[in-house]
Amino acid sequence: MKSKHTLVRLVSYTKPYAFLLFVSLLSAVVSVAVTLLIPILTGDAIDYMVEGNVDFASVFKYIYILIALIAAGTLFQWLLTACTNSLTFRTVRDLRNQLFSHINKLPLKYLDSQQQGDITARISSDMDQVSEGLLQGFTQLFSGVLTIVATIGILFYLNWIIALVVLVLTPLSLFVASFITKRSHSTFAAQAVKRGEVSGYVEEIFAGHKLVQAFCQEQNQKEIFAVHNNELYRTGFKSQFYGALVNPCTRFVNNLVYASVGVVGALIALWADAPMALTPGMLFTFLMYANQYTKPFNEITGVITEIQSASAAAKRIFRVLDEEQEASDENNEVLENCDGSLKIDNVYFSYIADRPLIQGLNLDVKQGQRIAIVGPTGCGKTTLINLLMRFYDVNSGSISMSGKDIRNITRKSLRDNYGMVLQDSWLFEGTIKENIAYGKYDASDDDIINAAKLANAHDFIDKFPDKYDTMLTENGDNLSQGQKQLLCIARIMLTHPPMLILDEATSSIDTRTEMKIQDAFYNLMQGRTSFIVAHRLSTIRECDVILVMKDGNIIEQGNHNELLAKKGFYYTLYNSQFENS
């Protein structure tokens, strides 16, 4: 029931290409008809070839018809494959585009709860499976079933005894095929699981090569691997052997059908009082049918397993598509002229309903103030960013920017007012220029260079042979951590937002770059309201307000000197950094 629903839904995506679908199905019908007609006509022609006395006029008639049919068959076979292919990839393209757009509108609440690789797999491997299995499988299934039905029909029309022989032997073929596919399917699955396991293990060991050697684990790991390898042999052997059974076994059934048709046909031909005549030509037709007959069965069993896994893939895709998007903010007000003030009023928030995190948070930020957020890992610093940017909505209470509740203004106008630099600097495959102009893609070259200069990024960019046109690889892996962060700062320099969210890197960056980043941050913060998730005392000391967070709550609030005087949590935190061991 469910899988039928998936299939129907998938087919609905082919609507824009109804014409292609129509041509595909029509071509399938024509191709099947041609393949089935050729043996009949050839058989008929053979019957006009009595030894020593061939009726050439009739034989030629058949030959002309055959040539016409072959031509038509060739054309429609091509159309069938080409149209199905075109239909498939257009549909999958649409589906991919829709899914991508949908994911970008899903709330982060959903996306954060998913494995990123999982979501990517929906776009990549699941889509491939849908295109290979469901759509192409669909036409194969269609022509396969058509062939079987038509063959049986024609056989009964021509000679019901032989038709019966074939029909009786059919279940045998089906039985053999299903027996083997069932077995091989489970062994294949077992092998895939084992392969995945071993591949994970091996990757872990190779990636940890230094450790394996440093801890003298070679012998130990050899023994562990031997166990894995044995298992792999066992599952691999089974699945390979079962898989290798399919061809010989179906060939065997095919041969049996062939022999039976031959013998029964020959006997009927001799049977003087037979209810129907049987000529050598007809026998030829039957033999050809017998040869072709099991082929669609094999194809169908193959296609069905593929359709099953493809429909599972489609289901996974639809599951994501069925997730509710973020509420539309079309009717919300556009916030113009943000004054840089922010008010957090009695905010409660938690990711999981029964695990409270932020409780009753209040904060009043004036234009141009710098707010440092400090505290141990897991204290809720990132959560605060999530709420400020409205990646998540508060459970109760409110956050207002420039006096307006952020739930009543458009997300775009809210986020445009923030410049955000996160710890793990996100860059994309493209030139440095494109990366800097990410928030303002119509920026002039001068503006971009200026922003890079303000961000202390110009010097290192200038050293690349291609300067601002240097291509970055995925995630900017050809840059150092510090350089990446400088580029992210340059981005913000270009957009001039009135408010900032800065997440200082904890990871170590070499001293000189570090100084440049600090300096760039400083440039950036001039005259802007800034929230800084801070790890460095130097940054913290400069802030107007320090929020000390612990377990989701702000437990202390004040400036550096006030907090030190308090001798509370901040005091301990501060001292632990500088105390000597």
Added chain:
Amino acid sequence: MSNLYKYLKKYKKQFILGPMFKLLEAIFELIVPVVMAEIIDVGIANSDKRYILIMGGVLVLLAVVGLASALVCQYLATVCSQGFGTEVRSVLFDHINSLSMNEMDKFGVSSMVTRFNSDINQMQLGVAMLIRLAIRAPFLVIGATISAIILKPSISWIFLVTAPLVALVLYVIMSKTIPVYTKNQAKLDKITSIARENFSGMRVVRAFTEQDREQEKFEKSTEQYSRSVIAIGRVSALLNPLTFLIINLAMVAILYFGGKKINVNYMTQGELIAFVNYMTQISLALVVVANMVVLFSKSYASAKRVSELLATEPKVTDDGNTSVELDNDAPVISFKNVSFRYNNGGCALKNLSVDIMSGQTVGIIGGTGSGKSTIINLLPRFYDVSEGELLIAGTDIKKYPFGQLRSLIGLVPQQSILFAGTIRSNMLWQKPDATDEEITEALKIAQAYDFVMQKKDKLDSVVQQKGKNFSGGQRQRLCIARAVVGKPKILILDDSMSALDFATDLALRRAINNSLPKDTTKIIISQRATSIKNADTIIVMDKGEPVGIGKHAQLLKSCEVYREIYESQQKAPHEKDVKNEK
């Protein structure tokens, strides 16, 4: 490739017998059309029911014997290919573990993993198919042609024309399409990479409200892919129709020329039918041959990659070394004018000379790429020094057996990697027979005891691959505990406290100082000056060179690089820098 043949040799019997059985099956298959022709020409023509039944029996017998020989062949092929693959995996696994870091760097982990998994699988498949198909398919093509020639030489030319023609079509279409498939795969990878990039940066994308442009970029790549796939699809879609065309036209030709021969009593109807049958067999076999070519070229490429890896010799070995007597009076570590270069690279370490006494704490500090980790990589002999000498407890490091040398060292790597298993199984790496008390003590030193005990299964808690079910900070602490378990003589911490907050960092440093035996030598790499400033010796690295060796107070006076690092971490840089610039 010869280094792979020897593993195949073990399965020589299967490798030779398998194809023989397959050949047998093919021969039986070729007899079928002749028998059928006899049924028509003799049985029907003479109205001989008994003959027909006997021949029918022969057909069934042929089918049964054919099946039996095919099954034997499949079995032999499976034994041979799986056995071969398993053998190669086992040898390759050991081989890779024996390689030094030089070779690991050269190949890269992901390439090794690919070679190990997909390439060996591909090779395995290649061997199986070699046994199963390499003989059968060509034999069927040739056999059917020869049978046709024997049957009626004067019209067998149709076969001699058809088979090469079909082969040509297969060749032309495949040589046009296969290279494009690789390009299309790259286009598909591009789609995936755009998606992955977008998802990993979803916060940034949303912060800049750039969804529309991302969508545009994505749609461009899906459009390119679908266009290209559809275009090549039109070409590859020609394959089946064209073979259909050729084979069926050949059948028509058989009808035409056969008819003429029948007319002059040179050929029988049964023989004509046999001819058509052979034609069908050829067309099926040729398709198999085409697939085989693709498969074997893939397998061959895989085998070459595996073979290359297997032929790589480790640059660093301990062959012939015997256990070394430790000299407790000599410096535990002594660098004598050591320089080091990575594979063909520039100098990563220049002229380091330093003696480290037992029980000392040594700090190494410097920017990224300054050569800090290089120093540490030399100690367990991941690499050999390029110049100079490195002595451990008075003996050249090259004279130690790996086992002895490396058990002296407890290494905490920069990247905190744990291995799948349990916490306990990870803790037993340094000392396989460590008791729970020893493990507990190590966990306490590493400040990991509390969170481990909070877990339901405590020491038996499951650790996932690379330890990804633990946070960065937890992983770092577990890695420290793992190294501390055996109380190694030399403890190396390679910037391995970066994910810890200051309070934990401090507690950890205290525990390491107070709870380990007094003669434990500690080598600490850090970016934080505070973490190392109390060390007995501090080595300051800059661009591969040791620019300062000494104590904190001394270096603060004499070493500019050290002073710069220290001061930058003590106060806001713009207080100094910005003013200087203005």
